[in-house]
Amino acid sequence: MAEIEIDTRGETCPVPLVECRKALRKAAPGDEVIVLGTHPASKKEIPMACKALGLEVVDVEGKDDEWKIKIRR
Amino acid sequence: MTDMAETADKAVIIVHSGDMDKLYSALIVGNGALAMGMDVSMYFTFWGLQRLKKGGLEKGPLSKMHMLGLGKWMIKKRMKASNVASLEKLMNDYKELGGKILACEMTMEIMGVKADELRTEWIDEYGAVGTYVNEARDAKITLFI
Numbered sequence: 001m002a003e004i005e006i007d008t009r010g011e012t013c014p015v016p017l018v019e020c021r022k023a024l025r026k027a028a029p030g031d032e033v034i035v036l037g038t039h040p041a042s043k044k045e046i047p048m049a050c051k052a053l054g055l056e057v058v059d060v061e062g063k064d065d066e067w068k069i070k071i072r073r
Numbered sequence: 074m075t076d077m078a079e080t081a082d083k084a085v086i087i088v089h090s091g092d093m094d095k096l097y098s099a100l101i102v103g104n105g106a107l108a109m110g111m112d113v114s115m116y117f118t119f120w121g122l123q124r125l126k127k128g129g130l131e132k133g134p135l136s137k138m139h140m141l142g143l144g145k146w147m148i149k150k151r152m153k154a155s156n157v158a159s160l161e162k163l164m165n166d167y168k169e170l171g172g173k174i175l176a177c178e179m180t181m182e183i184m185g186v187k188a189d190e191l192r193t194e195w196i197d198e199y200g201a202v203g204t205y206v207n208e209a210r211d212a213k214i215t216l217f218i
Contacts, residue, residue: 010156011158012155012157012158013101014101014104014158014163017104017105017108017109018104018105018108018166018170021107021108021109021170022166022169022170025170048109049108049110052109052110053109
């Protein structure tokens with residue numbers, strides 16, 4: 001089981017969401033994808049996308065403008 | 074993820090405008106829908122189809138306050154300062170996430186656009202209104218931009 005970290009800090013709409021999806025597509029089941037970002041709306045929208053994709057958000061931490069989201073593929 | 078393919082909701086976007094800002098809207102919605110697990114088709118017609126020409130993607134004017142290019146230049150500067158992705162990146166991401174591009178054959182005919190003038194590597198299908206209706210009839214989101 002791998003841990004994949006993607007850094008979207010400084011990126012704006014729709015890049016954090018899109019990069020997260022790209023990483024999730026490449027990950028194997030059981031892998032953990034960690035997304036770092038600073039775009040406030042994406043902090044809410046990445047968990048929304050995970051729900052739509054049926055994936056578990058393991059953890060969301062940090063402030064709205066500096067956050068880390070951990071997702072299990 | 075791809076195992077959701079058969080049941081995925083669908084978004085279909087008609088890209089009629091060739092304006093830069095409207096193409097941004099279309100590609101951002103398309104990418105967002107893909108990122109949230111939907112299937113997406115974008116149907117490029119009229120002025121929108123011109124953006125699929127080689128070297129044409131970033132060439133569109135601004136829909137308002139273009140001011141002979143001055144407005145576009147200013148907006149592009151602001152977008153660069155805000156680190157907004159280029160249309161080329163958005164299109165490449167759209168294709169990487171499995172987005173479909175349909176090109177309107179009638180537009181090609183009336184505007185004299187040949188297939189070899191287009192970025193054919195992006196285009197999945199050439200079609201007419203029936204192709205759009207067929208794509209859109211079971212779509213959850215359909216937009217005309």
